[in-house]
Amino acid sequence: MTRTPDGPPQGPARKGFIAEVKDAVSLRAALLVFGVLALQLAFITSYVGAFHEPKLHQVPLAVVAPSQQVAGEAARRLAVLPGDPVDPRVVADETTARREIENRDIDGALLVDPRGTTDVLLVASASGASLSQAIIETVTAAEADQRRSVRIVDVVPDSPGDSRSLTSFYLVIGWCVGGYLCAAILAISVGARPANTHRALIRLGVLLLYSIAAGLLGTVIAGPILDALPGSVPALWGLGTLLVFTVGAITLAFQGLAGVIGIGLAILLVVVLGNPSAGGAYPYPLLPPFWRSIGPALPPGAGTFAARSITYFRGNAMTGPMLVLSAWAVGASLLTVASALRRHSPSTKGAETADRSGPPSAGRTDP
Template identity: 45%
Template sequence: MHNSTSPAGARAALTPGTLALVVGVLLVQLGFLLSYIGSFHNPDPQGIPVAVVAPRQAADRIDALPGHPVAPTVVKSEREARERIQQRKAEGAYLMNPRGDRDTLLTASAAGGPQAQALRRVGEQVAAAQDRRLKVVDVTSSGQQDYESLTAFYLIVGWLVGGYLLASLLGVVAGTRPARLSQGALRLAGVAVYSVLSGLGGAIIVDPVLHALRGHFVELWWLGALLVFGTAACTMALEAFFGIVGIGIAVVIFVVLGNPSAGGAFQKHLIPSFWRAIGDWIPTGAGTTAVRNIVYFSGNGLGVPLLVLALWAVAGAALLMLGSFRRREPSMSLPL
């Protein structure tokens, strides 16, 4: 009897397919390290949108700060500045007092604690340069059970993990490519049911159970359902076209690239340009932004995030059906 643990058996197990999978896993692992450390190792404010109530000359000095940490827009009043923050057109505001030496900086820690802290440092730098004092007011803070406004990010990550794990399980158990269009449609229907339940479960956990994000149960439920469905549908579509490798591609998109760029631990204006450019267009970032805007900013600025999530869901479903329609190739089993 041939012994699989013998040198000959070991050589037989090291097929090109197995070797390719091992190399692929190594590349994903190294990409994970590069993406996370590359985006987080040196957070630096870059072009944070800020409303400024001050003479044009003072606003120009703020705009000329070394490294361009903020991008000021002059407004007429504190009320207008607050409205811009609430409408997600600005992340903070600098109010110069024309009748004294104490200015005010408005921040919104609900949009992310690190970003609010970065704005505070910039505001203190501006005030010190002009020999003025500074008062900091957090006009939209995160809840007492939502430290640094991180709950939105972890909620989205939990939903995403459920989406691509479900798709991966279906691929392993039932095959990566549905044999017929009807089977592809059946998978989508099953995923839709799962997505509704997953969205409901996440909303229950963050609202009535942990009280981390309170008062927006229904909105979060259906946002989670859309996110989970889109993630699962896209993962299944990738499996239909690339086989088991599609699971790795999904991990690269949603985790390796999506997590660091999502604005969770560090917001988009604190990370390097590559991650800042892609974050809004990946479900992780779009979902994180959507949750914060629903809970803390009266639903303002939801248009783009919801559109992004809907496009991923539609594209995933359409590509899965297209993959189901394609001629099936003989499956190749890979020895483990």
């Protein structure tokens, strides 16, 4: 209380606005807000950069003709198209071309008929409607320059319930979201960093059980319930389990290294970089070089490619994506345990004790 010379006692002096702001928003909170802003801007940049101007780039395209000379001439004409939209290669016959499309070695095939003016273009809309449409437009225009036309044959069409072959992509995105949210909830509830290796292994075990349930339920919803994906339920279940666990383990690993900030790092990797480069809305040949390069190496891209392979291509060409997911899962799990070991070592016990004095949101270890 204060007393004025000519009046009664007054209440406590009021703080200025700046002082109130300093009390209400800590330095840590301010830094986190700026971090969120940076993540938001990265999100906008990544999505707009990947999708604003899709262009076909060196898509593998087979060329078939009754003679090698005719096929070679057609391939050379396609190879010199401006911007290198296709990468033509001569194959022996239509059977070989169809087999390579089904094996996901190529994305289309032009069957040249020198006896007439109409050729046949084989595509696979199940690989992505935007990709097959871009191939059709490019080859049709090239054929028109030669005063020829094309008849379109969809060798591997998408399911009637899978509009533009996007269901597998959305299923993968849902699985990824579940993976990092599960790991984030474990951090929020008991501390971002596990206190010891036992706690780290327990978190990984809980994540595995969650992944098994999420993989099965996501598959059942997309498949038998909504009839959107006609692929094998056990195969999609296995893929979903691995994908959810992989993304969750990545989040746990980042949390072990950086505390609650690790959740933001996981979102940066999986959502900001992984989703637009996954080949969902626009398959890899339509993406700019940066996103086209990183997509196959990140969990959303590997998951989307594998889901389409299971659904429409009898599981062909899945070795690479499954190795990518397995490498991320094993590496992130080992890093999660290694982070716990490091924090439990004698040289870090003092810092660990100090961390426990703060709330879980401040990035402390669990008890």
